[in-house]
Amino acid sequence: MANLYYYRGRQKEKSSKWNTVKQALPFVWLILFGLFSFFAPFLIDSISFFKAKAVNVYGDQNIPPKVVANAIGAYKRNWLFMNASGIKDKLEKATGNAIDSVAVKKDFKGILDNDVVVDVYIKERKPIAVVVNQNKSYLMDDKGDLFDKKYFNTKGLTIIYTPDIEKTQKEVKLWLKPIANYLKQFKDKNIFITNSGIFVDIKDINGELILPLSNKYDKRQLLERLNIILNYGPSYLANKILDLRYNKFITIREKENKQQPSNPTKTTTTPNNL
Structure with missing residues (x-):
């Protein structure tokens, strides 16, 4: 009986050592894998x-x-x-x-x-506007994404003055993309985004287009109206102010003086008032 007890004790001791080895194996594997991951790029670079x-x-x-x-x-x-x-x-x-x-x-x-x-195929962002916010300017694509302008020609791009970058990104995704191609034919145009609407000032033809903020209008209906107006061509807006901020009607009034601001709050003519 004594020998049998001793034999079992040795077996138990061997089993305990093997369990310790098995528990340590994952840590050893992780260390080896880490070393391989660190040195592999250097080794592969030389092949x-x-x-x-x-x-x-x-x-x-x-x-x-x-x-x-x-x-x-x-x-x-x-x-x-x-x-x-x-x-x-x-x-x-x-x-x-x-x-x-x-x-x-x-x-x-x-x-x-x-x-x-x-x-390697690279697709650069295509700027459709320059965004001015707090004396800093960026380029913006039709997705509303901002990027640095240092490598791009900004001549002829629409300038957007805004106090709120996030609001501008939201509005650009809806309004500026269909307007962008129309505005390309003009040299002097600015957009002012305010709490009361979006003011598109086209100085070349002394015209102005006023759009509502996207959360205050039926988007589909406004896009339909906007496309109809843009399809009339550049001369249609000459010396006019078209206001699309109302659900049931469009207001059109004459714009007499190029230098005279059309918005009573002057937000469409003076960036400092934004």
Whole structure:
């Protein structure tokens, strides 16, 4: 009986040691995986197999080639790690959010001969307006996204004066996109977004279009009315003030003096009053 008890004790001791080893294995695996993850990029960078033969870039029109090259060059032509989200993040930081999207396509037909080709497609944001807020200016696309203007030509763009960036982004998504193409034909035009409405001042033809804020109107009905007016052409608004802020009717009145503000609160003519 004594020997049997001793034998069982040894078995229990061995089982306890094995359990300890099993509990430690996940931690050892994590440490090894961490070391591999840290050193793998350096090891792979030194292997020619992972080097792309060529990296072609398409779609960069306004952003300088050097800025694009720096963002993509960070991957050292390594096709394994090169990816769209990483390139987009680097370009957005370098350009002030001026990138709409990035796509990466890899051609592996010549992989056995180290002839992998990577194509990078960049889509820049297209500005439709300059937004001025508290003496700072930004570009805005038709989605309402803001981005830096340093690489873009702002000549001829509509200028939006606003005290509230978030409100402007909301209104732009609905109103400014259909208006943008119409306003392109004019050189001197400004938009003032206030609590009482959106005032589109077209100085070229001494005309003005007043729109309601999007939360105060049936959007579908207003867009239908707006498209009808815009389809009449640029001369229709000449020397007129068209007010679309009312649900059941449109007011049209003559605008006599170019220098005379049409809005009693002067918000359509003086940015400082916003």
